[in-house]
Amino acid sequence: MTLLTGPSRGVRQGAPRRVSSALRPWLYLSPLLLALGVWIYGPALFTLGLSVLDWNLTTPPTGFVGADNFARLFRSADFWQALGQTLLYAVALLPFSTVVPLLLAIMLWQRPGRASTVYRSLLFLPVMMAPVAVAVSWKFMLNPLLGLANEVVGWFGIPPVNWLGDPSTALLVIVAVTAAKVTAFNMLLYSAALSGLDRRTIEAARLEGASSWEITRFVVAPQLVGTTVLLGTLSLVLAGQWVFTNVTVLTQGGPDGVTDNIYYRIYTLGFEFFETGTASAAAVIVLLVFAVAGIGWRLVRRSHVPR
């Protein structure tokens, strides 16, 4: 079987000690497959098994309960609320993981130099301090009675807001608080992508008299589409996880559950209530939702005629 792409390479004769070309790819891939298999898919199968048991981790499981855990989840309003809010988080964080970091990365890339390095480091700073400390700092600032946030809005004549305690503002506040971290991370990734760009096309366009705006729009941006799609997809999938620490420290699921999301729900079910079966069932549901979404996405893409 031919595993190599491109023209057949010059073959050095003999050397039976060389790795056979059939085996080589698997050699390169084995660490990946091993890591995934042992530490992700193995436990995932275990979780699948747990989802049909009623187990609290320490006493022997009381036996097969079939779809009971699933039924209980579907009947629970908390579950649907968490699921819906996971989607809200995903949508709300999307601009902060694509548009904003992209613009910032491009701006920094346009003027390399000391100022740029300083800005870049400052923008990355929120990521470098322990998440607990950053969350605590926000808690101070968002204190409705004597926090900085209400002081500042007071200057504009707005009455004090109960940022984290008001069900109508809590979720957006969590998003805002998490946005900094997400932007910083993704800005780093866009910067890496930008530094891998082929300079020659840019130079060529410039020599032809293209303006900076045209170069950005027609030469640079298309090369960043791949990264953007990837980061956008990651954001949709992982948004609920990114807000996890802030939800844990600041609202614990929020006033009346408005800052809850499915990952926090699974954590609560599994680690606070020890309903391991139900937590596993919720995880299975999440996986199914993503699988369906993924398949749907594939179908939509395939139905477009490729250019």
Next chain:
Amino acid sequence: MSRANHPMRRFGPVLWHTTLTLVAVAMVFPVLWALLTSFKPANDIYSVTPFSAEPTLDNYVRVLADWPVLTLLGNTFVMAAGVAVGQILIAVLGAYALVHFSQRARGPILVLVTISLAIPPQALIIPQFLMTARLGWLNTDAGLIVPQLGTCALAVLLLVQHVEAMPRSLTNAARLDGARPFEVLWHIVLPALRPAISAVAILVFITTWNEYLWPLLVAPKPEDTTVQIGLTQFQTAEGNDFGGLLAAATLTSIPIVVVYLFASRRITDAFLQSGIK
């Protein structure tokens, strides 16, 4: 390449600086507030004024005296570096193979990698923990590091994209010259991947550094535990010592700043290089 020759000179400098300054202030503010609060004495810690009337180093003194800063930093560093290096290895080898070798296996493997992202980690932790215990890896570096290698999906996806974006002409030329696949990887692909690898390394390092749940379960002994767990010592049943917490957090972010500065050099250096030869 000097600034004058840089292909992009879009914004007027004033607009550029203003925008970036505003954004930087917004991003940095909570960290700044944390830093300022760490210098406030206990009876002033909640005040709204940025600077206390009597700023003090008490919190820092206490943290350095009572808190095992170096042990925690050491443990966390080993864990974060171990996972970063491990995931980079897995991802580089995997991405190279997926792009340059196995065209037909590529689809299914990428699906598996992507799906692994969608599996809620909170659900997997218990089985992972039980497995780690069974392997006898509790309270060991292996137990802290190896299971976390499973979350390499992000690194793999990012590196696959970067490897794909490399012009094939380079690798094909090398192969025509008779280079073996590993040599192609080492001499051609890796250098071009340097900014990407640096970015991924920073991200994985920091994400692992900030990990809480796994070290909580796997490294319960005080001498083995990590910074995030150690920080919880300031949030006790008798109330929170926020001054101490913030001082400790400030001290322990210094190594991360160092790692970041070191690794981000590679990204910014790449900006200044003139294209791919």
Next chain:
Amino acid sequence: MNRFTRPLVATLAVSSLLAVSACAAAEPAGRDDNAETTITFSSYSYGTQGAAGDGMQTLLDAFSAAHPEITVLPEAVPVADALTKTKAAVAAGSPPDVQQLGYSKMAEAFATLPVQSIEEIAGDEWDAHVEGIAPGLVRTGENDGTVKALPFTVSIPTVFYNADIFREAGLDPENPPTSIDEVSEAAEAITATGHNGVYFGLLDQGKSDYLTQSVMDSAGGQTVDDDGTVALDSAKAVAGIQKIQDLTTEGLQPAVGIDDAIAAFSTGDLGMFVSTTALMSNLQAGATDKFELRTAGFPSFDSKDARPTHSGAGLVVLAADEAKQKAAWEFVKFMTSEEGYTMITEEMGYLPLRANLATDEAFLAGYFAENTLLLPPLEQLQNVTPYRSFAGAKSNQATVMLQDDAISPIILRGADTQQTLTEVADRIRELVESE
């Protein structure tokens, strides 16, 4: 399947099988047994910053000095994760031998963890040892007719108040309010001066319902009955919570979380703060050189005395091995002895749990002559109501449900008290009475 996918699937399948088979019941970890016994002690006070952490170390050192034949290996654990870690340890086959366990998690521990009966392990020594410990506290640790937990670091609710604000509002700091109506009046006077009046810390960070119970008990109701029937929607329980809601509705109590209230109190912006004595040293630190901190007993809600319950932690024994159980008993006995409780008060700032200690010169009389803040709550300790838990393995979940879905919306967002409590009571009944 084409030729590429087959080896791929095979690799994954084998890896997964390996993983799954490794998940089969873990072997219990063996321990070395020499002439000396070694026991592990999981404690959320150990290693923490502050008086409690240092105090715990002093206690452990004192025990080692008194019992050189027993080695104690302490394990620190963040207070929020104490039960989680122990459950994980039990699942992995290596539970700690002794644990400092919060009372709000105890019922669940009894139902799901291998908790031993301390009463049985103590045997003949039991009666003599237990005599003198506040009886309500010992009763809380009872399960299945035997005592499985002895009180260790215990605190009860108290009213912290800012004497300076009192004076400013024209109130007398020497005569703090003793009933909920008096609290309300005082809060009104304080609010008139521009400060926040009072805050009842029912919404504990750890989602414990100890203060909710204190309010309901003092009003003549209960969260649960003695036979486990959920009673938190009874008229008297509702009336008690209603009084707290009224404080918010009348603008006397800020509708914020407890951390924000602590911040306000420490900044001198809140007149009265009702919470656990455990926060004493933290609040004292915040008040130093700023305002005069005082304490008063928990207020009464009907015409009878206040009936607060307690919070804090007890000691439970999980060891299965007989030698370790004996060693664990020695440890628990020391920690709950007169000497142990004296050290807990002096070094850690918790309440002395034996009646004679506060007035005995040999123990704490001198300490209390200087530290008068603990005296008002101490008066209420001897007759403290036992802390009650919902029955069974889901008790923790029920408590969280009570706090998050009932108390929080009622007190902070003006939800209808009777209706919300009834709804949540029904949901809790479904949860715990189906066991």
